[in-house]
Amino acid sequence: MRRPEPRAHWALLALVLVFVLALLCLNGYVTHAGAEGTGQPVPDTAAPAAPTAVTGGAPVQRIAADGTVTTRGMPAKTIALTFDDGPDPAWTPAILDVLDRHRARATFFMLGAQINEHRDLVRRAHDEGHEIGSHTFTHVPAAHTAPWLLRAELSLTSNAIAAATGVRPVLMRPPYSSEPDAITGTDYDGLRHIADAGYLVVLADHDTDDWRRPGATAIARAATPARGAGAVVMLHDSGGDRSQTVAALDLLIPQLQREGYRFVTVSEALRLGSAPRATAGERWRGTAVRLAQRAGGWLAGAMTVLMVTAVALAAIRLAVQVWAARRHRRRIRGQQQVPRAHLGRVTVVVPAYNEAANIAETVRSLVGSDYPDLDVIVVDDGSTDGTADIVERLRLPRVHVIRQANAGKPAALNTGVRHAHGEVLILVDGDTVFAPDAVGRLIQPLRDPRVGAVSGNTKVANRGGLLGRWQHLEYVIGFNLDRRMFDIARCMPTVPGAIGAFRRAAIRDIGGVSDDTLAEDTDLTMAIIRAGWRVVYEPDAIAWTEAPATLRQLWRQRYRWCYGTMQAMWKHRRALAQRGAAGRLGRRGLSYLLLFQVLLPLSAPLVDVYGLYGLLFLPVGKAAAVWAGFTAVQVATAGYALYLDRERFGPLWSLPLQQILYRQLMYLVVVQSAVMALLGGRLRWQRMTRTGAATAHAEATARAVAPARATPYHAQVTARRLTSNHLPGPPNSRPERYPEDTMTGARWPVN
Structure with missing residues (x-):
């Protein structure tokens, strides 16, 4: 008796190839393969100016659906240290050690892709009392990203944070942002999309430019507010050598603590309450994406x-x-x-x-x-x-x-x-x-x-x-x-x-x-x-x-x-x-x-x-x-x-x-x-x-x-x-x- 030739294996082969391509594409998207040298987007000088309520307001901004802008700043002698682009396996633990040594808390605006790669660091930061905010999934510029893709980036990052910490983020900092007066009309359109997703936008009072590596003393000086004022300070815990940032913290925190400053999270300073608990679906989706991302990275390495x-x-x-x-x-x-x-x-x-x-x-x-x-x-x-x-x-x-x-x-x-x-x-x-x-x-x-x-x-x-x-x-x-x-x-x-x-x-x-x-x-x-x-x-x-x-x-x-x-x-x-x-x-x-x-x-x-x-x-x-x-x-x-x-x-x-x-x-x-x-x-x-x-x-x-x-x-x-x-x-x-x-x-x- 001759067995009939199998047919289902062709459908199975096609599904496997589609699945493999999807994993590789996810890895390519996450790692931005081929996007070297894109750098910060060029400002659109022809775009209309952003509303004065944004450019002249405080760093924490809530934008209502009708365009109404409400802003809040840090109370006096209150510092909210914020760190962008992490977590990083080398520098995030070093920064956490410095914060723990000085009993200071901070807010970390993390990338969803990095969260999936280094979940233990996210959990450590959350368990030690620090706040986790969104910084998109792959560091895309909000002003130059299609609304559907920006929504996907925010959703993926939210699910990643939910899977790692069990809570849903309420704060978001757009990549390539700085102080409020630097916001353009095009940037404002991106902020509107972020606000529509239910986030508070967190900008900065002091952008230390630590990514330029000007020296620990210069970074500490740039992070120091006017006498007695509170501030949101922008730093980075990833994206390159952050040894100067770590050293600057050891100079800045003790000095300001002696002057009576306290270092807290953004939500704690503004009395926003605890972050909402994530649903089981959000945690499950975050875990699924993490597994797919890890599989895509392993597969790309194996294929190489x-x-x-x-x-x-x-x-x-x-x-x-x-x-x-x-x-x-x-x-x-x-x-x-x-x-x-x-x-x-x-x-x-x-x-x-x-x-x-x-x-x-x-x-x-x-x-x-x-x-x-x-x-x-x-x-x-x-x-x-x-x-x-x-x-x-x-x-x-x-x-x-x-x-x-x-x-x-x-x-x-x-x-x-x-x-x-x-x-x-x-x-x-x-x-x-x-x-x-x-x-x-x-x-x-x-x-x-x-x-x-x-x-x-x-x-x-x-x-x-x-x-x-x-x-x-x-x-x-x-x-x-x-x-x-x-x-x-x-x-x-x-x-x-x-x-x-x-x-x-x-x-x-x-x-x-x-x-x-x-x-x-x-x-x-x-x-x-x-x-x-x-x-x-x-x-x-x-x-x-x-x-x-x-x-x-x-x-x-x-x-x-x-x-x-x-x-x-x-x-x-x-x-x-x-x-x-x-x-x-x-x-x-x-x-x-x-x-x-x-x-x-x-x-x-x-x-x-x-x-x-x-x-x-x-x-x-x-x-x-x-x-x-x-x-x-x-x-x-x-x-x-x-x-x-x-x-x-x-x-x-x-x-x-x-x-x-x-x-x-x-x-x-x-x-x-x-x-x-x-x-x-x-x-x-x-x-x-x-x-x-x-x-x-x-x-x-x-x-x-x-x-x-x-x-x-x-x-x-x-x-x-x-x-x-x-x-x-x-x-x-x-x-x-x-x-x-x-x-x-x-x-x-x-x-």
Whole structure:
């Protein structure tokens, strides 16, 4: 029974990404990421003047709904010390210690975001008898903030204070405010909005400008009122180095206390009574916002670490790929100096299921190979489009057709292997077109008795349109960087089904082609390596294949590949703890696949969300520079791969557009595959609709490049022609018969 593919995980993924983006945006808003250097707003000189009742009044002001202004000042010999912008983990405790030492109380106008970060300091200040007022949530200028945003800032701060202290604030000081006579008409509009929210506005009699750090003595002098007068004194306990402010308090408070001054809170001085108790809803909302803010900060930090790690891994990967590619290229050049050898009869097995569009040219390209001793076996696996009939009508020599009931691609491959006569086998998909010299070049590494399989170089035939160009670049990069690196590291995880040569003894050792996974080529390759054979890459053995022409076809193909690769990785997981060739596959190949083809793609949606967060909260120039840098590295990498493969650089222009759609599609494939793997789902074979594009492209390309790439094969054959009996196997090869009981496979359902 096939389980249906899950669907709810897409909605869950979307909700998680929205939630993550919301947390990151909250963190960005709280920390004002990208707002460096904004400073104090420039006064609007064209705005009308504020009412005289405000500019000529006392510092504590109540503004009624009808615009009536009532102000009050401090009684004689009464000082209300006020501190803005806190709490701060370094300076707020120092100021509290000074106040406690001199038995003075003060009023702290705190930022809601800072309250959420340092709740213990707020509780300490409240428990020691100090008053907590609002200073907005993120220090926004009231006069230049939209009314709805200002209301939100005041509400968030009120809830933060309620969650920390259990009371609701009644006092509010606007950021960037000072003494009443400095209020402009624009400032007054902001004060009206604050008053509408139910707050008393607290300005200052003495603005000490302690943020300028003029010295402790100057700060104390600026805070001292006229003889016998009361005052509201503005100081700061956050926003920078406040050591001078702390020192000034130790000068100011004892001096004025000796003169009979008392230091109390604003509400105590004006007999306003105790602050109202906060409701349960206010405390709950404050706690929820605090948790969200803390989670957003943690998430932003974690995403930064993830991004740095991903960049570092990508840089290391690129460096290793380039080093391996250069070394592999030098090795291939050395091998090309050796004349190509005849390795006896070679049998090409072509499993075919509904391949009418390409099968004729596939077979023709194989028969037209310059290798002189070649048989072709086409195994028709229950096709319904006349695939076998097309091959038979060709009446080509050395081509044999075997018909069987639909049993699956592994079963078709095993059938072909059973009927093969040569000790060298080439397994080819039914939509692949070979270059004339591909067979001869592909089998040359098998001269080394340690080599059990060889990967050829697959190219995309239908390169028209963006989708075709993107797949072309992906193939070139994968074959010319990844496969060269795998070859050097001796951990090649996949010989592609499109073009691969195998020693019969290697396939015999592992019991034939398994149907345990959907990626039978990956499973086969990993099994061969674990059996002790080497698998290498031959870049000059070229074949063309037809890539998916639509996003739907691409999704289905890559979904099967990715899911099958995960199956193969799980099946061969014990290689991680083994020694020798199996250990190299496990610790190098499987680890690489797990990291770069599973884990990093699974994290890619979060990286995209983080990128959107950067666009919203980082300077546009900085975000653009980072994106341009990544793109430049990708273009350079693709360009180097094209250079290695002697391909034109024209498709490089489409690479930046890959980030818009293609990359997202690929990592969503990994997400879907991982979900299916975790749920234990089963996939049916997803067959791609063929158009014959590989045939048309290969004909033109082969005519153009074949004469320049190789001379006729017979001219390069060594004098001593090897027969199948001269092909040695590795020490662990077994001479027993090919096990017939392993030749059955799961059905290959009709699409």
